[in-house]
Amino acid sequence: MQENQERELVKACLGGDRRAQETFYRTYGPAALQVCRRYTNSREEAMALLNGGMMKVFEKLGQFRWEGSLEGWIKRVVFHSSIDQFRKQRKRPTLEIAGWDQPTPDTATHELYAEDLCRMIDMLPETSKEVFWLFAVEGYSHAEIAAKLHFSEGNSRWHLNKARQLLRERLNQETHKFNRYAG
Structure with a gap:
């Protein structure tokens, strides 16, 4: 328009x-x-x-x-x-832990279709899912996320790391369930 x-x-x-x-x-x-x-x-x-x-x-x-x-x-x-x-x-519990923003190696995600990855992301805990989407999909910085969600940058980093960790674990355990090309 x-x-x-x-x-x-x-x-x-x-x-x-x-x-x-x-x-x-x-x-x-x-x-x-x-x-x-x-x-x-x-x-x-x-x-x-x-x-x-x-x-x-x-x-x-x-x-x-x-x-x-x-x-x-x-x-x-x-x-x-x-x-x-x-x-x-809902009142979301938040946990303050600094120094948890280690990079997560890319594994297996290139084998997934977008909707499969979205389903996996939807299974994350609410706040971690929110932070993951804002950071990884929408491109917000930790400072911007912290301001939007009213908690610290360290908390944002922790939730991002937790989301990455949970996704990595799910990918490592269940890659065959999501990969349409797996035998």
């Missing part, structure tokens, strides 16, 4: 036009759903996160300044809304 079309759509949404709001949701919902799917195992929970996030988007839509992409802004709002929803629902 071109910026002129986006501006008209946003203007109509802000004016309370229900059809425009539906078009907005259908246009940007799929990209926002991808953000939500990264943080939950179930489609139902992802849809709940998406709906809560899109409500926040509609609440804050008048604050969008057109300085970057509308879709990127929507994804950020949905991400922060998802984090807020997780905080309200």
Whole structure:
């Protein structure tokens, strides 16, 4: 969608036009759903996160300044809304351990299809999965992750290392179950 079309759509949404709001949701919902799917195992929970996030988007839509992409802004709002929803629902225990950010050697992952790897990542503990996605997939630094999730950089490094360790163990134990070419 071109910026002129986006501006008209946003203007109509802000004016309370229900059809425009539906078009907005259908246009940007799929990209926002991808953000939500990264943080939950179930489609139902992802849809709940998406709906809560899109409500926040509609609440804050008048604050969008057109300085970057509308879709990127929507994804950020949905991400922060998802984090807020997780905080309200669950108290995550965190553990502070420094010096655990050793590199993990790449093994066997090149033999997996993307959906197999995503399923394995979905099985990680919630906070470790969150940190892994932010670091490995979305490219955030430990400082940015720590700021977003409200804990220290050392905690972020620990969760990343824990996620890598669990994935490595699962790959070493069960490579044949995920590799479609294994005999």
